[in-house]
Amino acid sequence: xxxxxxxxxxxxxxxxxxxxxxxxxxxxxxxxxxxxxxxxxxxxxxxxxxxxxxxxxxxxxxxxxxxxxxxxxxxxxxxxxxxxxxxxxxxxxxxxxxxxxxxxxxxxxxxxxxxxxxxxxxxxxxxxxxxxxxxxxxxxxxxx
Amino acid sequence: xxxxxxxxxxxxxxxxxxxxxxxxxxxxxxxxxxxxxxxxxxxxxxxxxxxxxxxxxxxxxxxxxxxxxxxxxxxxxxxxxxxxxxxxxxxxxxxxxxxxxxxxxxxxxxxxxxxxxxxxxxxxxxxxxxxxxxxxxxxxxxxxxxxxxxxxxxxxxxxxxxxxxxxxxxxxxxxxxxxxxxxxxxxxxxxxxxxxxxxxxxxxxxxxxxxxxxxxxxxxxxxxxxxxxxxxxxxxxxxxxxx
Numbered sequence: 001x002x003x004x005x006x007x008x009x010x011x012x013x014x015x016x017x018x019x020x021x022x023x024x025x026x027x028x029x030x031x032x033x034x035x036x037x038x039x040x041x042x043x044x045x046x047x048x049x050x051x052x053x054x055x056x057x058x059x060x061x062x063x064x065x066x067x068x069x070x071x072x073x074x075x076x077x078x079x080x081x082x083x084x085x086x087x088x089x090x091x092x093x094x095x096x097x098x099x100x101x102x103x104x105x106x107x108x109x110x111x112x113x114x115x116x117x118x119x120x121x122x123x124x125x126x127x128x129x130x131x132x133x134x135x136x137x138x139x140x141x142x143x144x
Numbered sequence: 145x146x147x148x149x150x151x152x153x154x155x156x157x158x159x160x161x162x163x164x165x166x167x168x169x170x171x172x173x174x175x176x177x178x179x180x181x182x183x184x185x186x187x188x189x190x191x192x193x194x195x196x197x198x199x200x201x202x203x204x205x206x207x208x209x210x211x212x213x214x215x216x217x218x219x220x221x222x223x224x225x226x227x228x229x230x231x232x233x234x235x236x237x238x239x240x241x242x243x244x245x246x247x248x249x250x251x252x253x254x255x256x257x258x259x260x261x262x263x264x265x266x267x268x269x270x271x272x273x274x275x276x277x278x279x280x281x282x283x284x285x286x287x288x289x290x291x292x293x294x295x296x297x298x299x300x301x302x303x304x305x306x307x308x309x310x311x312x313x314x315x316x317x318x319x320x321x322x323x324x325x326x327x328x329x330x331x332x333x334x335x336x337x338x339x340x341x342x343x344x345x346x347x348x349x350x351x352x353x354x355x356x357x358x359x360x361x362x363x364x365x366x367x368x369x370x371x372x373x374x375x376x377x378x379x380x381x382x383x384x385x386x387x
Contacts, residue, residue: 029184030180030181030184031180033180033183033184033187034180037180047230047233048233051233051234051237052237052240052241054183054187054234054237055187055234055237055238055240055241058184058187058191059241110194110195110242111194111241111242111243111244111245111246112191112194112195112238112241112242112245115245116238116241116242116244116245117241119241119244119245119248120237120240120241120244
């Protein structure tokens, strides 16, 4: 896992743009997925990888609903060198998960949840503070 | 488990044991209207199957059943087949997620087992070394054993063990490296653990040097901490034995 600033990257400001979806109930997962899928396909990800990004968004949004009830999912394009990727930022508005480690251990039984999302993305970082939890997950087009 | 799909949601929450029928209803909804809510229903069906430990073969059978039903009434079979591809990817993606998690868990378990074997072997060697007749010789041997096993247990390119000087003696140092005698000043990845006596005083340091981009894993960090504890105990045992 890395922190958001640990690798040199910049947001892509031309072409594909950022999508932001408020998440407070199960039905909100669908537009978040739609934003992620559209961006991934627009950036040239294969349908298979676009599906995995969408799956990760489902799990991250579900995690917000289960642990914090309200939050948002932001999907945005990023670039690094000659590669480009999709960043998914899932931010809840607290109280959030008390310890990400415990939440991830709970997910280990099925391989879904935060654990599952971390396995289908290339970078995955969880930051929990008193104000809530922010998960940043990225998938790079040329990574695998 | 919740579902996100107002279109095919009834299919998801219907009789929980009738995967085949719910899959068929959700798939036909997607063939009719290829939108995200309908694809989300496919994901939820696959997710539920993983959670309930339903075999992926059951999902494959349900998919075949649904596609056959769609093709019976399809005005455009090619479009139904294309939709089937999208739908299958979605319903299987939770299985792929779980497969990767299982693969990583297996890799970690194997690595832990290997580390435990190496550390057990080192423990036995250290017990013999700390009882050598010559105190300095015992410390030299302990440092070399720790350096070699430190490199092996973490896969680091180089492991250096340094012991602070005691009264009247020079500092001791041992090194194990796949680079032979060549230095490792260009190491980009470093990890260290302190060697500490029973009274908390500083005995020395174990350092790992490497050029891996990903850094040392949690398991490797834990192994180094355990190695440092074992080395500290062996050095203390030697000190007491030769006091």
